[in-house]
Ligand SMILES: C/C(=C\COP(=O)(O)O)CCC[C@H](C)CCC[C@H](C)CCCC(C)C
């Protein structure tokens with residue numbers, strides 16, 4: 001995403017930007033269905049070392065990246081917020097929650113207060129940082145007073161959705177981007 005401002009101003013730029021996640025989608029499908037073996041890839045991207053794990057979180061992650069590049073690209077805050085919350089927010093929720101998440105949420109014993117608080121804080125910081133980055137390149141123009149409040153709202157909703165005990169029903173690499181997208185579209189139009 002951080003490379004998006006360096007693409008040309010042509011209408012086709014977003015399609016070129018989508019090639020990298022597309023290649024990774026294909027790669028994940030090939031190795032996820034074990035058409036070929038790549039122990040290094042499986043070790044780096046899975047928890048239990050099962051190739052089929054590549055077809056869940058990692059594949060959803062890259063599909064969301066490709067979707068945001070194609071649909072929202074660099075001239076909408078929506079795609080930027082979706083990817084910032086998924087990578088910066090959910091990513092840190094996992095890291096901090098695993099290490100410091102002894103105090104579990106009352107409605108979800110698999111998630112913790114520290115993990116969710118980290119999701120909100122790092123998701124908010126990542127989102128503001130990426131919005132500022134794209135604004136500095138002239139890709140987007142924001143009313144920052146309103147934008148900060150809206151990003152706080154988006155971060156709160158995404159954090160609440162991520163904390164819900166629905167992982168068995170829907171992967172949070174789908175629920176977090178989807179909830180972020182809906183609220184960001186309402187907030188930023
Ligand atoms: C491990 C990943 C998601 C799992 O999420 P979760 O289940 O733990 O919630 C991330 C998967 C990353 C993907 C396989 C590789 C993404 C590469 C990206 C499309 C472009 C990289 C460009 C490079 C830096 C030049």
Ligand SMILES: Nc1ccn([C@@H]2O[C@H](COP(=O)(O)OP(=O)(O)O)[C@@H](O)[C@H]2O)c(=O)n1
Pocket residue numbers: 057090093094095096097098101110111112113114115116119162163167172
């Ligand atoms: N809000 C959260 C999120 C994750 N976590 C911790 O991080 C681990 C992985 O979270 P997760 O199942 O959502 O994994 P990802 O698919 O999001 O990476 C959980 O089992 C918790 O130990 C947490 O404590 N609080």
